[in-house]
Amino acid sequence: MRTTPGGVPVSAVDPFGDDFLADPFRWHGDLRDTGPVVWLERYGVWAMARYAEVHEALRDWATFCSSAGVGLSDFRRETPWRPPSLLLEADPPEHSRARTAVARALTPRTVRGLRDDFSYAAIRLAGELAGRGTVDGVADIAEAFPLRVFAEAVGLAEPGGEQLLAYGNMAFNAFGPRNELTMASLRQAAEVGAWIAAQCARDALTPGGLGARIYASVDDGAISADEAALLVRSLLTAGVDTTVIGLGCALDCLARDPAQWQLLREDPTRAGAAFEESLRYASPVQTFFRTTTRDVTVGGVLIGAGEKVLLFLAAANRDPRRWDDPDRFDLRRRANGHVAFGFGIHACIGAAMARLEGEVLLEALARRVGRLELAGEPRRRLNNTLSGFASLPLQLTPAEPWSPGVAAAG
Numbered sequence: 001m002r003t004t005p006g007g008v009p010v011s012a013v014d015p016f017g018d019d020f021l022a023d024p025f026r027w028h029g030d031l032r033d034t035g036p037v038v039w040l041e042r043y044g045v046w047a048m049a050r051y052a053e054v055h056e057a058l059r060d061w062a063t064f065c066s067s068a069g070v071g072l073s074d075f076r077r078e079t080p081w082r083p084p085s086l087l088l089e090a091d092p093p094e095h096s097r098a099r100t101a102v103a104r105a106l107t108p109r110t111v112r113g114l115r116d117d118f119s120y121a122a123i124r125l126a127g128e129l130a131g132r133g134t135v136d137g138v139a140d141i142a143e144a145f146p147l148r149v150f151a152e153a154v155g156l157a158e159p160g161g162e163q164l165l166a167y168g169n170m171a172f173n174a175f176g177p178r179n180e181l182t183m184a185s186l187r188q189a190a191e192v193g194a195w196i197a198a199q200c201a202r203d204a205l206t207p208g209g210l211g212a213r214i215y216a217s218v219d220d221g222a223i224s225a226d227e228a229a230l231l232v233r234s235l236l237t238a239g240v241d242t243t244v245i246g247l248g249c250a251l252d253c254l255a256r257d258p259a260q261w262q263l264l265r266e267d268p269t270r271a272g273a274a275f276e277e278s279l280r281y282a283s284p285v286q287t288f289f290r291t292t293t294r295d296v297t298v299g300g301v302l303i304g305a306g307e308k309v310l311l312f313l314a315a316a317n318r319d320p321r322r323w324d325d326p327d328r329f330d331l332r333r334r335a336n337g338h339v340a341f342g343f344g345i346h347a348c349i350g351a352a353m354a355r356l357e358g359e360v361l362l363e364a365l366a367r368r369v370g371r372l373e374l375a376g377e378p379r380r381r382l383n384n385t386l387s388g389f390a391s392l393p394l395q396l397t398p399a400e401p402w403s404p405g406v407a408a409a410g
């Protein structure tokens with residue numbers, strides 16, 4: 001193992017290189033084993049890939065802050081590509097105020113209220129696809145479903161699937177370096193950014209949706225109208241592509257493992273557990289950065305103040321120090337405690353909604369589809385932060401009409 005003159009483990013790995021992004025899990029073991037804290041010489045940043053250290057850094061927001069950006073770019077020195085998020089790229093007390101406004105709009109009750117509409121949409125989609133034979137698990141399922149339900153839940157005037165996907169892709173690429181992936185997706189920044197901004201205006205949002213509910217905090221003086229627009233933008237940035245990638249990964253896990261699909265078929269109410277385990281196993285959001293606010297010693301390594309630290313959520317979610325047989329997808333596992341939704345004050349505020357989407361969709365498919373198999377080689381999608389598929393050829397065999405799952409689905 002190479003070390004710096006001060007004895008800190010060094011890695012030459014480029015976590016934003018195509019080789020890495022095409023199969024990130026292949027590299028994680030080395031990063032974890034190199035040490036609790038590793039110096040990534042390519043970018044001059046620190047990295048943590050073990051569960052304990054990642055978890056602790058996520059918890060300790062006062063030392064590992066987000067306001068200098070949760071990407072490689074350091075907002076104290078570089079101008080961000082867009083006005084920073086009031087949630088993701090903020091620290092308390094500003095973060096707390098913004099988070100309260102969104103939490104008031106996206107309560108557990110609100111999410112429960114979405115269940116019937118989401119389930120209906122999932123059952124319809126599963127019914128449409130089950131008899132079709134070969135489908136693309138990404139375009140026909142993982143994109144089609146969230147785009148259908150999410151735009152309506154937020155209250156967007158236009159469905160705008162293409163723009164939502166393009167915006168998510170650029171935002172998550174932009175957390176990485178200015179490599180080809182980032183530059184290519186930012187070429188659409190002006191056009192797609194203008195579309196997104198227009199959707200976030202109060203009068204563009206339909207009454208009763210999540211967007212309108214965020215604006216309700218303007219009326220009681222908790223936030224300004226400009227802040228509300230940025231908070232609606234947060235939902236549009238963080239709520240679509242992440243879920244699309246997550247659903248695609250869940251389908252991939254189940255299609256590769258007939259025994260796991262069978263377990264889900266036998267009891268489709270395991271759908272929530274299956275989605276949770278796929279999040280642990282595949283970690284749609286692979287990494288986020290933090291910036292140190294003070295000198296801090298982690299695992300015997302002194303990290304100075306003002307340094308960037310890359311947290312490998314995906315590597316933490318498969319750390320054998322935390323999980324038994326971590327590279328095995330098993331929906332019977334207790335996947336609780338994974339950091340696929342982050343942890344601490346920035347933990348995903350849309351997690352309940354994402355979980356609802358995953359659960360109702362997988363349940364509907366398990367009731368309608370007898371066999372779910374790969375029909376060709378999946379094509380991975382490269383993104384500096386997200387890891388999943390660009391296309392996932394699937395063969396769907398409809399369930400026998402008399403099987404218990406189908407009867408229960410009505």
Ligand code: HEM
Nearest residue numbers: 087088234238239242243246340341342346348349350354
């Ligand atoms: C499977 C789908 C999803 C995954 C894997 C995911 C993952 C994450 C992660 C890892 C974080 C933590 C960021 C950090 O610590 O810096 C986060 C934060 C966030 N997520 Fe999600 N997310 C998903 C779906 C959603 C949805 C559906 C929404 C909106 C409805 C959403 C909105 C947000 C927002 C606004 C934040 C920032 C919270 C804050 O900084 O306080 N996410 N998400």
